[in-house]
Amino acid sequence: MEKRAAQGSQKRSEDSILKRSPFDLILNQIQRKTASVGKRERPSVTRFFKGLAEEKSKAEKKKEIKTGEANNSIADGHHQDVSETGESELPGPETADWRKVKQFCQKLGKKPNSKSMNLNNCGLTVTDIMELVALLPLLPDVEELDVSWNDFIGGTLRPLTLELHRVSQLKILRLSNCRLTADDTDALGQALKLIPHLEEMDLSWNGNIGGNLHPIVQRFQKGCSLKVLRLIDCNLTADDGISLAQVIPLLASLEVLNISSNKNIGRACEHLLSRLRFLPKLKSVFVNNCALQEGSFTALAEATLHLSGMEELDLSWNKCVGGNLKKLLDAMSVATDLQVLSLNSCNLVTEDLAELASVIQAGHLERLQKLDLSYNDSVADEGWTVFFQCLHKLKDLSDLDISLRPLSSRYCGAWFGSLLASLIKMPTLTDFGVQRWVLTTLEQRQLESFNKKNKRDIHFDCCCSAQDITK
Incomplete structure (x- = not known):
């Protein structure tokens, strides 16, 4: 008994030791x-x-x-979610509703923001769209909605547009490259009255909008807040052009119009471009690569006379400009705020450069900052010489491009000396594109030493020497 008791006592002692921390x-x-x-x-x-x-x-x-x-x-409403960049993602409290929004965004690899729902290029599915629809009531302060580059959501826009009244403060709506269908454009048109504060709409790269633009534009109201409208490469038709023309007077706040890469409206946009004169706040017009015909170009030139606030004009890849540039340049005396002029691949001729030089000499383009004259190989040396002789008048110019077309090459000729003389008097120029223009050995040395000699830092893009051509 004593032995058994001793063993029990020893066991309890060991257990006690094991139980100690x-x-x-x-x-x-x-x-x-x-x-x-x-x-x-x-x-x-x-x-x-x-x-x-x-x-x-x-x-x-x-x-x-x-x-x-x-x-x-x-409790006081001062808690903020902070992103990796240190920017506030949420000005309000961390609520159960907001956690739902966060989970949805994080699932798609995006950061939530109470003002902006950016779901660009997320591979959205129909299920994701329906989940987004359910979340809209939780996002009353959203001002930007971007679901661009999600080409699986075409045909599913109606449930989303029906709930846009939940985000009545929406100012920016981007739906580019979403494979929108005719039903989508109809649904979007009906939703415009639900978002009266909309300032920017981007429907670019939706080919099916062509022929189906009317349901959208017909619902613009007088006094519309829209400032930016982008319809790049939407396969717009002549009928669509007649429809962007009928509503022009309703878009008095419009500042940016981009209908680039819509070649089918080139013959039928004369009426549209002529009515741009009714947009007093218009600052930027992009009609590049639209296969404009001479009548449409003339209409645009005449409208420019009424657009004194124009800051940017892109006419690139419209061959009708060549030989007709004077029509546009005559309006430059009014567009004194012009800062960007793009005439890339416009089939310009020597007379066009001479007219441009005359306008520059008169001081009508004194605020110009960027000038693109590239891919106009049809201009003779004397045209470039006259142009460079007065180039120094563009005191604010920072970016100039006169590059030649790919697979072509040409010696600079007599204008190189005029160019150097002007560059000395152009303190703001930082980028000069001269691709495929050939330099002699002496010209190459002069260009290489120009920055050091004149204490400048101009980037000369891809000049090539005679030796390079020989090789």
């Missing part, structure tokens, strides 16, 4: 070692562990204070 075991060992030293030594050990306890207590209190402050901040 590592901290207790260490403390017990220290106490045993210090027991032989005497009572005077023990207080130091006690103070040591008392200090540890106090530090632990302070840390816990500090943590509690921070937690309390965070909770108070949430």
Whole structure:
């Protein structure tokens, strides 16, 4: 019995030891070692562990204070989610509804923002669109909605547009490259009245809009807030052009119109372009690569006379400009704010460059900052010479491009000296495109030493020497 009792006592002792924490075991060992030293030594050990306890207590209190402050901040509506860039993603409190928005965005690899729902290029599916529809009531402050480059959502836009009244403060709507269908354009047109503050709409790269633009434009209202309209490469037809023309007077706030790469309206946009005169705030017009005919170009030139605030005009890849540039340049005396003029691949001729030089000499393009004359190989050397002789009048010009077409090459000729003389007097020029123009050895040395000699930093893009051509 005694033996069994001893064994039981030993087992309970071992269990007790196993149940002790590592901290207790260490403390017990220290106490045993210090027991032989005497009572005077023990207080130091006690103070040591008392200090540890106090530090632990302070840390816990500090943590509690921070937690309390965070909770108070949430209660006061001052809590903010901060993105990796340090920008505020949410000005309001962290709520259960907002967590749903965050989960949806994070699933698609995007960061949530109470003002902007950017779902560009997310591979959205029909299911995602329906989930977005359910979230719209939780996003009353959204001003930007971008679902561009999601080509699986074509034909599913109606459920989304029916709920746009939930985001009545919407200012920017981007739906480019979404394979929109005729039903989508009809649904979008009906939704315009639900978003009265819309300032920018981008429907570019939706080929099926061609022939189906009327349901959208017919619903623009007088006093519309729209400032930016982009319809790039939408396969617009002549009928569509007649429809962007009928509503022009309703778009008094329009500042940017981009109908580039719609070649089918080239013959039928004369009426549209002539009515641009009714857009007093228009600043940027992009009609590049539209296969404009002479009548349409003339209509645009005449409309420009009424657009004194024009800042950017892109007519690139319209061959009808060649030989007719004077019609447009006659209006430049009015468009004194023009900063960007793009005439890339316009089949310009020597007379066009001479007319341009005359306008520059008269000071009508003094605010021009970017001029693109590239891919106009049909201009003779004398045209470039006259142009470069007065180029220095463009004091604000920072970007100039006169590059030749690919697979072509040509010696600079007599105009190189005139160019250098003008460059010295152009303090703002930083980029000069001269691709495929051939330099002699002397001209190459002069160009290489120009920056150092004149304390400039102009980037000369891809000049080639005679040796390069030989090779």
